[in-house]
Amino acid sequence: MAIGCGVDEPTAERYLGDGAFRRGVLERSLWRPDLPYSRSLLASYALGDAGWDLLSPMTELTALVTRADSEALQAGRALSLDDAEPVAGAGSDVDALPSDEAAWVALGKRVFERLPMRPDGFLRYLVGTPEIWQRVGIRERADGTLRGIVKYRDVRGDVRVGLTCALCHASPSDDAALAAAPALQRNGDSINGRADRGLDLGLARALASEASGVSADPRLRSWGAGRVDVTDDGVNTPTAVPDLWAMPYKTHLNHSGVIKIVSPATSAVRFETQYVLGHRMETRPRRALTWALSRYIAALQPPAPPSAPSVPPSAELARGKALFGERCASCHRPDRGFAGEMVLASQLMHDPAVATTPERGTGYYKVPSLVGVRYGAPYLHDGSEPTLASLLERGHPRGRAISGDDQRALIAYLETL
């Protein structure tokens, strides 16, 4: 299959060592440079003698938060970093780069699970208040750790509680699913890459705010589990946390496609700026870590398709595949991982709000990849359609015309992707 990028052939060395290359990737990927989100990155990223290149690097000693840390916070004690270790692993040499793709991916897995994307005051409250864990979808694992929540010392020297990619983009799974998952995606009781649709960060933030005597923005409680509002523009536009597989096939990032994937380095640049923004623009991640993360995300795969006994009759599948070719494939291109270019939000049936936010609104929605779509419910950018059937009936302009046996056949085919 062709991939949705390939304008150039970046290597780790070019991303790591060539500021002009990074700047070029950023400029070409932000195809709407007029938007505030784009302007904020263009003003400061990869300028060389000014801007974020001058930031001090992040500290890399972190530890997953445990029940013991929760008890310390409840008792008013300081968090200990005695159990912290480098993100790259105990005894790792920060000057030594991985020697091959497998080693980059392995490092990326640790970054995904252990490098704090941002500190957050509400996380400290969350860790220290175990009675709300179940309510907001936090699950203590058998080893006492909380997935995706770490402690570390920030650039100011203060001990913080931060979240990693694994808080939102990994999901608790049953033993059978875990056994079937690739080793590089297993993360304790969870599978990396699959969004945690039971995690309610809006509620967690609201409870934390109220606990400190500050009235919570009522919009936080409206997000619901598995959804967050990623823009700070005064407009309440919570979106579904996406699964992270099929990255090699994507043409754009973010629901409104504000970032065009122009190179395999686009996601590394994206992650780098994401960490900088998350840490209040006070520090930057080591680029070897963001390159490793980009390689890891590119390697993530959905769980295997259903086993043979549950696969529908081949005739139905064939009919579904033919229908897909007729009705769906012009946008969800099979040769591009069933993803496609952008579509005007005004041509779709669902809420255009996310496509028109002041900060990142392009007027378009990206056409998502359908790889692993059987695991993607609820559907659409805002998670408003609970099933593929409801999506076809209510949420998709071409789906309405497909009903009865045709709809069943199409869904049967989609569930094999």
Add this chain to the structure above:
Amino acid sequence: MTRFKTTFIALCVALAALVSVAGCGTDRAFESRLEVSYVSGHLGTDQGCSSNAKLADIAGACAADVPNCGGYGGCEEGAVTLQLANTGNVTLLGLQLDSLLLQIVGGNQSALSVLDVKRDDGSAFDGKLEPNASIKIRVRFPAPGYQKVPKGATIEAVIVTGGGKQQRVITPELHVLPTVAT
């Protein structure tokens, strides 16, 4: 005699020229030079702020391990980080922030009150900078709030040396701190 006098005068002129050049060189050798570069900045956020809370006591600003350190709502001051470089070869003393001006995109200019000026590692800034050294300082100010700066703002910072020399830097357009950042 005349020839000797002419030669003597020529030597004096040459010597004077040398002294002059040397004098300029001496001045340059002890000249202090401050270069100020923009590093990063944001306008903070007033989300989750309590109207009666001290900004410095909010969770984003105080150490996470300090008991009762404040709110959890994400309230955060604005901040600008600058790099100060001494490219001369005398120690700079008495460096300080002279003024901080907010220029709202499409709006007015106003002076910002400064909460504190520290080095970027959180340590105190003593206003001293050795030759050929550079440091980063972080200037914090109250978040103006999204409603006031929906389209962002630039900030002009003026740094003065103990000798009264000024260096001015204007940031690119800064924005409210994202509370989710994804």
